[in-house]
Amino acid sequence: MRIEHHPILTFSKKEPITFLYEGKPVQGFEGDTIASALHAAGVKALSQSIHLKRPRGFYCAIGNCASCNMVVNGIPNTRTCITPLKEGMVITHQTNLGVLYDPR
Amino acid sequence: MTHVELLIIGAGPAGLQAALSALEAGAHVTLIERSHVLGGQLSKQTHKFFGSQKQHASKRGIHIMTLLIDALKPYQDRLTIHLETHVVSFYHDYVVGCSQGDRYFKLHAKAIIVATGASEKALPFENNDLPGVYAAGAVQTLMNQYGVKPGHKVLMVGSGNIGLIVSYQLLQAGIEVVALVEAAAQISGYLVHASKLRRLGVPILTKTSIKGAQGEHSVTSATLWDVDDAWQGIPGSEQTVEVDTICISVGLSPLSDLLAQAGAKVTYINELGGFVPWVNQDYETTIPRVFACGDVTGIEEASSAMVEGQMVGLLAANQLGHVPEDLPTRIDALKAELKTLRMGPHAKKLRLGYAKMEGHHV
Ligand SMILES: Cc1cc2nc3c(=O)[nH]c(=O)nc-3n(C[C@H](O)[C@H](O)[C@H](O)COP(=O)(O)OP(=O)(O)OC[C@H]3O[C@@H](n4cnc5c(N)ncnc54)[C@H](O)[C@@H]3O)c2cc1C
Ligand code: FES
Numbered sequence: 001m002r003i004e005h006h007p008i009l010t011f012s013k014k015e016p017i018t019f020l021y022e023g024k025p026v027q028g029f030e031g032d033t034i035a036s037a038l039h040a041a042g043v044k045a046l047s048q049s050i051h052l053k054r055p056r057g058f059y060c061a062i063g064n065c066a067s068c069n070m071v072v073n074g075i076p077n078t079r080t081c082i083t084p085l086k087e088g089m090v091i092t093h094q095t096n097l098g099v100l101y102d103p104r
Numbered sequence: 105m106t107h108v109e110l111l112i113i114g115a116g117p118a119g120l121q122a123a124l125s126a127l128e129a130g131a132h133v134t135l136i137e138r139s140h141v142l143g144g145q146l147s148k149q150t151h152k153f154f155g156s157q158k159q160h161a162s163k164r165g166i167h168i169m170t171l172l173i174d175a176l177k178p179y180q181d182r183l184t185i186h187l188e189t190h191v192v193s194f195y196h197d198y199v200v201g202c203s204q205g206d207r208y209f210k211l212h213a214k215a216i217i218v219a220t221g222a223s224e225k226a227l228p229f230e231n232n233d234l235p236g237v238y239a240a241g242a243v244q245t246l247m248n249q250y251g252v253k254p255g256h257k258v259l260m261v262g263s264g265n266i267g268l269i270v271s272y273q274l275l276q277a278g279i280e281v282v283a284l285v286e287a288a289a290q291i292s293g294y295l296v297h298a299s300k301l302r303r304l305g306v307p308i309l310t311k312t313s314i315k316g317a318q319g320e321h322s323v324t325s326a327t328l329w330d331v332d333d334a335w336q337g338i339p340g341s342e343q344t345v346e347v348d349t350i351c352i353s354v355g356l357s358p359l360s361d362l363l364a365q366a367g368a369k370v371t372y373i374n375e376l377g378g379f380v381p382w383v384n385q386d387y388e389t390t391i392p393r394v395f396a397c398g399d400v401t402g403i404e405e406a407s408s409a410m411v412e413g414q415m416v417g418l419l420a421a422n423q424l425g426h427v428p429e430d431l432p433t434r435i436d437a438l439k440a441e442l443k444t445l446r447m448g449p450h451a452k453k454l455r456l457g458y459a460k461m462e463g464h465h466v
Binding site: 001005011033058081084 | 138139140150164188190206223224226233234235236237238239241242243245246247248249250251252253254276277278321322359
C-alpha cells in the first residue's frame, strides 16, 4: 500500500521502525504516523464506536475528529493520525471511553 | 503558568505568516501547533497554487511552506514553537490550556492570534462511518505526506477544487478514480482541474450523489443515485460501484470553537463555511487583542490566509508597542490585496458572507 512511483514526490527508503500492534510485530518507517503505518500494513479499522462498537477508520487525519483514537503505550485516546511512530510502541484497540490515569 | 507576549494558535499559512510579520516588527512570539510538523494544509499540497503572484502563486503549496518556515529562522531568539501541542481551552483572561502528550500546561499572553484553520465536513448517508470513508484532504495527507495509498479504487464525492485536485493526485499516485459525483448540475471547482480529469478518463457525474456504502469491516462498494433539483435522491436510479475508498469533499467548517469558549462573538454565516468569529476590519475579534486570521474567519485560500496573517501579525505587534515602520500604508496595501483576491466570480459567495458581517469592511 506504499506509493512507489510519483511524478512530483520522491519517497526515498526510510529507516524501518518496528512496533507492536495487538501483540504482533509490524513494520513502519521513519516519518510515519501510527495511523499511516497501520494503514500501509492493511489495518483500516482503528477505533470503535462507543455504543454499537462499529469499526471506525481515520477521517480527518489532522487531529480533529477522534475517529483514529487508540491505546498507545497504555495511554488511551491517542490520536494516531498525528502521533509520530516510534520504535517499540505498543498499540492496541480501545474498547471503552478510556480511563483517566495519573502519569506520575 | 508561563507568561508570553504574543501567542499564535495554529501554524498553517495564516499562523506562520502572522508569526513572521510580528517577529519582523520586534515581538516575542510563541507558536503552538497540534501536529508534529509546521505548515497546516500546505504540508500536503503538491499542486501549483492559484492566487496572486505576491502570495507565491504558481509555486507548489509544499514549497510555499518551506519558504515561510525558512523565513522564521533568523528570529529563533524571539520565537518559541511547541509542536504536538493542542490548545484545549481558552479563558477570558488571556490564558490558554495546552495538552502536550502527558503534560497539561497554561500560558498567559498579552495578545493572541487564532489561526486554527478548518476541518473537513462529513456527509450523512448509510454506513458513512465505515473504514474506507475518508475526508478528501485526509487522503491527500496520507498519500502526499506519508506516501501511503488509501486503497485501490476510489469514489470522490464533491466537485469543488479539493475534490478535483485530490482526484488528480490519486491518479498521480497510481490509484483508480472510479467516478466523481456532484449533486449540483454543474461542477463547483475550476474548469481547468475538471478538464484534466476528464482527459484522463475519470467520469464526472453531475446531479448524482451517494446513497450509501456497503461492506462488513470496511467499504467494498457504494450505491449512487440521481438527485433532483432539490438534491433529493430519485428512487429507481440506483447504481452500484465497486470501490474500497470513498472520499468526501463537501466543504470545510472553520475551527472557531476556541474563540467561542473565550467568549468572543461567533456567528453562523453559511457562505463563510459555518461558525465564524465576528471580526472588525483589522481582524480583531470582539475581545480586545485577540485576533483571528485564515480559514477560521471564513473558508478561503492560502493566498488570502497569508495576507490576513501578515495584517494581524503587524497589528498585534503594534498593539504590544512594537510599532512597525509605515504601518498605515502597509495595512492599506494588504487590505487592497485582499479585495483583489476576492474579486472574481468564484469569490461571489465569500463577498456575500463578509457583507453579512457588519463592521467588516475589507
Ligand atoms: C486539496 C486542497 C487544495 C488547495 N489548493 C489551494 C490553492 O491552490 N491555492 C490556495 O491559495 N489555497 C488552496 N487551498 C486552501 C488552503 O490550503 C487553505 O485555505 C489554507 O491552508 C488555510 O490556512 P490556515 O493557516 O488558515 O489554516 P490551516 O492550513 O488549516 O492551518 C491551521 C493549523 O492550526 C492547527 N490547529 C488547529 N486547531 C489547533 C489547536 N486547538 N491547537 C493547536 N493547533 C491547532 C492545525 O493543526 C493546522 O496546522 C487548498 C486546500 C486543500 C485542502
Ligand atoms: S482522524 Fe481525525 S483525529 Fe485522527
